[in-house]
Every structure is written in C-alpha cells, then in structure tokens.
Amino acid sequence: MPVTDLTGIELAAYTADVQAPGDLDEFWTTTLAEARAKAAPPRLEPVDSGLALVDTFDVTFSGYGGQPVKGWLHVPAGASEQLPLVVRYHGYGGGRGLSHQVDVWALAGLASLQVDTRGQGSAWTPGDTADPEGSSPAFPGFLTRGVLDPRTYYYRRVYTDAVLAVDAARSLTQVDGSRVVVMGGSQGGGISLAVAGLVPDLLGVMADVPFLCDFRRGSEIADRAPYTELAGYLKIHRDHVEQVFSTLAYFDGVVMAARANAPALFSVALMDGICPPSTVYAAFNAYGGPKEMRVYSYNDHEGGQAFQEAAQLAWLRQALA
Numbered sequence: 649m650p651v652t653d654l655t656g657i658e659l660a661a662y663t664a665d666v667q668a669p670g671d672l673d674e675f676w677t678t679t680l681a682e683a684r685a686k687a688a689p690p691r692l693e694p695v696d697s698g699l700a701l702v703d704t705f706d707v708t709f710s711g712y713g714g715q716p717v718k719g720w721l722h723v724p725a726g727a728s729e730q731l732p733l734v735v736r737y738h739g740y741g742g743g744r745g746l747s748h749q750v751d752v753w754a755l756a757g758l759a760s761l762q763v764d765t766r767g768q769g770s771a772w773t774p775g776d777t778a779d780p781e782g783s784s785p786a787f788p789g790f791l792t793r794g795v796l797d798p799r800t801y802y803y804r805r806v807y808t809d810a811v812l813a814v815d816a817a818r819s820l821t822q823v824d825g826s827r828v829v830v831m832g833g834s835q836g837g838g839i840s841l842a843v844a845g846l847v848p849d850l851l852g853v854m855a856d857v858p859f860l861c862d863f864r865r866g867s868e869i870a871d872r873a874p875y876t877e878l879a880g881y882l883k884i885h886r887d888h889v890e891q892v893f894s895t896l897a898y899f900d901g902v903v904m905a906a907r908a909n910a911p912a913l914f915s916v917a918l919m920d921g922i923c924p925p926s927t928v929y930a931a932f933n934a935y936g937g938p939k940e941m942r943v944y945s946y947n948d949h950e951g952g953q954a955f956q957e958a959a960q961l962a963w964l965r966q967a968l969a
Contacts, residue, residue: 650919651918651919652869652871652919652921652924653869653918653924653925653926654925654926654929656918656943658926659916659925659926659929660929660933661933662926662929662930662933663930663933663934664861664862664864664865664900664902664927664930664934665864666862666863666864666893666897666900666902666903666930667897667903668897668903668906669798669894669897669898672897672898672903675798675898676846676898679712679804679808680808680811680812680846682713683710683711683712683713683714683808683811683812684812684815686710686713686714687709687710687714687812687815687816688710688714689819690707690708690709690710690816690817690819690820691707691708691709692705692706692707692721692820693705693706694706695747697747697748697750698748699725699748699750700725701724701725701754701755702722702723702724702725702750702754702755703722703723703724703725703726703727704720704721704722704747704748704750705720705721705723706718706720706747707719707720707721707761707816709812709813709815709816710812710816711766711777711805711808711809711812711813712766712781712804712805712808712809712812713780713781713805715766715780716777717763717764717766717777717809717812717813718744718764718775718776718777719744719761719762719763719764719813720744720745720747720760720761720762721759721760721761721817721820721822722750722751722753722754722759722760722761722762723754723759723760723822724754724755724757724758727759727822730821730822730823730824731757731758731759731822731823731824732758732759732824732827732828732829732851732968733758733759733760733761733817733823733824733825733827733828733829734753734758734759734760734761734829734830734831734964735761735763735813735814735817735828735829735830735831735843736751736753736760736761736762736763736830736831736832736836737763737765737810737830737831737832737835737836737837737839737840737843738762738763738764738765738768738773738775738832738835738836739772739832739833739834739835739836739859740768740771740790740834740835740859740874741768741769741770741771741772742765742768742769742771742772742773742775743764743765743768743769743770743773743774743775743776743777744762744763744764744769744773744774744775744776745762745773745774746773746774749762749773752957752961756961756964758964759817759820759822759823761813761817763809763810763813764776764777765777765806765809765835765839766778766779766805766806766809767779767790767802768790777809779802779805781794781800781802781805783800783802784796784800786881787877787878787880787881787884788877789873789874789877790802790874790877791874791875791877791878791881792877792878792881792892795881795892795895795896796888796891796892796895797895798895798898798899801895801896801898801899803842803860803899804898804899806839807839807842807843807846807899810830810839810842810843811843811846811847814828814830814843814847814850826849826851827851827968828850828851829850829851829852829853829854829964829967830843830844830847830850830852830853830854831853831854831855831856831960832854832855832856832858833856833857833858833951834856834857834858834859834922834923834949835859835860835874836856837855837856837857837858837859838855838858838859838860838861838901839860840853840854840855840858841853841855841858841860841861841901841904841905841908841931841935842860842899842901842904844904844905844907844908844909844910844912844937845903845904845905845906845907845908846904846907848909849910850910851910851911851967851968852910852911852912852913852963852964852967853908853910853911853912853913853937854912854913854960854963854964855912855913855914855915855931856914856915856951856952856956857915857916857917857920857922857923857928857949857951858901858914858923858928858931859874859875859901859922859923860899860900860901861900861901861902861905861923861927861928861930861931862900862901862902862926862927862930862931863875863878863893863896863900864893864896865924865926865927865930866878866923866924866927867879867882869924869926870921870922870923870924870927871921872921872922873922874922875922875923878892901930901931902930902931902934903934904931905931905932905934905935905936906934906935906936907936908935908936908937909936909937910937911937911938911939911967912935912937912938912939912940913939913940913942913959913960913963914928914931914932914935914939914940914941914942915941915942915943915944915951915952915956915959916928916929916932916941916942916943916944916951917944917947917948917949917950917951917952918943918944918945918946918947919945919946919947919948920947920948920949920951921948921949922948922949923949940963942956942959944956
C-alpha cells in the first residue's frame with residue numbers, strides 16, 4: 649500500500665481534535681470500583697502444553713461485572729522466584745490462543761500473561777471468554793456495539809477486563825507486582841494505552857501500531873476494517889454522529905495516553921491502511937510519560953514484526969535494569 653497519510657514532518661506535529669469528557673475520571677473510577685467489588689481471587693491450573701522450557705497455567709480472573717475472563721500465564725520452566733511480568737492484549741478478533749503458543753517473554757526469563765478479549769477469539773487465534781452483555785443494533789464487528797452510550801459500550805467491558813488482568817496478575821505468587829509491563833499490537837496496543845491511562849504505576853507500555861486512537865480520523869481515512877465499521881454505522885445512523893463520537897471520547901487512545909505516565913515504546917507503519925499513522929501519532933504526541941517511537945516506513949499494518957520484537961527486548965532490558 650502506498651503512503652496516503654500525512655508526511656513525516658506533519659505526523660510529528662499532528663494532534664487530534666478529541667477532548668476528554670468532563671466526567672471521565674468519575675466514569676472510570678466508578679466503573680473500576682464496581683468491577684473490583686465483584687472480583688474473586690484468580691484461579692490457576694497447571695496445564696501440559698508439551699513444552700519443556702516453559703511452564704503454563706490456565707488463568708481465570710474476574711473482569712467487568714465479576715464475569716470470568718481467561719488467560720495463559722507462561723513462566724520459565726522451574727522458576728521459583730517472583731518475575732517481572734509482561735501482560736499482552738491481543739489484536740482485533742484474536743484470543744489467547746492455545747496453551748503451547750508462547751511468545752518470546754517467557755523465553756527471555758519473564759512471566760507472560762496472555763489475556764483473552766471478551767467475545768473475540770474466532771478470527772485468527774482462538775479464545776475462551778464470552779461477552780454475556782447485550783448490545784443495541786450494531787454494524788458487523790465489535791467497534792459499534794452499544795456505541796450510543798459510554799455505559800453500554802463494548803470497550804467499557806474490554807478496558808475493565810484489561811485493568812483487572814493487571815490486578816489479578818499482581819496477586820500471583822509467580823509475579824513481581826511492582827514490575828508489570830503491558831503491551832499489544834493493533835487493538836492490543838490501544839488496550840495497552842487505555843490500561844496505562846487507568847493504572848498509574850506500571851513499569852512500561854509497549855504499543856505497536858495501536859488501534860482505538862483518534863476514532864473520528866480513523867473512520868474518515870482508513871480504507872480497511874475495523875475503523876470502517878464506524879463509517880458503515882454512521883452511514884445508516886446519520887442522526888447519531890456526534891452522539892457516537894461523544895461516547896468514543898471516553899475510550900479514545902488519545903485521551904487515555906494523555907493520562908499515562910509510564911515509559912512507553914510505540915511503533916508505527918507509514919503505509920498502514922488499517923490504523924493510519926496519523927492516528928498512531930495522535931496518541932504518541934498526546935502521551936503523558938517518557939516515550940519513544942519506532943518507524944517502519946514501508947510497512948502496512950504488520951508493522952515491525954520481528955524487528956520490533958528485537959527493539960522491545962532491548963528496551964525492556966533497559967527498563968528492568
């Protein structure tokens with residue numbers, strides 16, 4: 649895909665025209681308090697993944713409404729000390745995967761929690777977490793479910809699950825709760841920014857080609873889903889445009905990034921037709937803590953892949969030091 653967004657100089661200066669709602673703090677404080685009041689201690693069950701170098705546990709923790717959310721905890725085989733933890737949130741449509749699908753973090757000597765996204769996990773990797781909540785009529789996909797009210801919006805539940813995943817992980821005997829990093833790509837990157845804005849004491853954030861940022865611009869210039877779901881919805885619901893974007897302001901990665909304070913490593917792909925680079929820079933430029941950006945000039949939404957993973961390993965090694 650060719651470059652279709654802003655130039656490098658324009659991206660470096662780009663700021664999104666999205667304002668934090670006046671009751672944002674109250675909304676999220678109340679939402680998280682209600683969920684935490686219903687939370688039960690997480691449950692861990694060891695599983696045989698067939699891997700000799702990694703021990704894996706099936707994790708069930710309480711998310712939004714006290715509802716169960718699944719994850720995999722991977723740790724180096726035989727680890728006895730508490731380890732720094734990387735919490736990974738997944739891209740749109742994906743789930744936690746199968747028990748043997750470990751990422752690089754356990755092999756690097758860290759604990760890794762792979763968190764399901766409720767209702768997803770049937771597009772590219774399987775998931776095991778349902779979304780019991782209903783929704784008003786929505787465009788196919790997840791992005792417009794309950795979008796007429798922040799209280800009913802799908803990502804209210806997702807972000808709450810993501811925060812409570814950190815809460816649950818910090819209570820595990822395998823985890824050093826003072827050294828927690830959140831990460832993800834695309835949707836997972838956007839969720840990571842939300843968690844960074846809602847959890848004040850993270851060690852770091854790694855957000856790759858993040859989705860869920862600068863919703864209005866994404867809906868106007870992205871030529872592939874999921875932002876096109878918003879355009880499709882508003883094409884039919886012509887009378888709800890401002891109501892929709894009023895809801896989305898409670899969840900926009902730009903708003904959440906401005907609340908964050910942990911060191912962050914971003915990545916962007918300048919030929920990305922799914923998460924246009926200007927939407928990524930909108931969150932990066934608003935980010936409230938120390939930040940770095942890795943730029944992949946000729947890549948689409950796949951971003952840096954193994955190159956970015958190598959950058960993350962080096963960056964996280966320094967953060968842990």
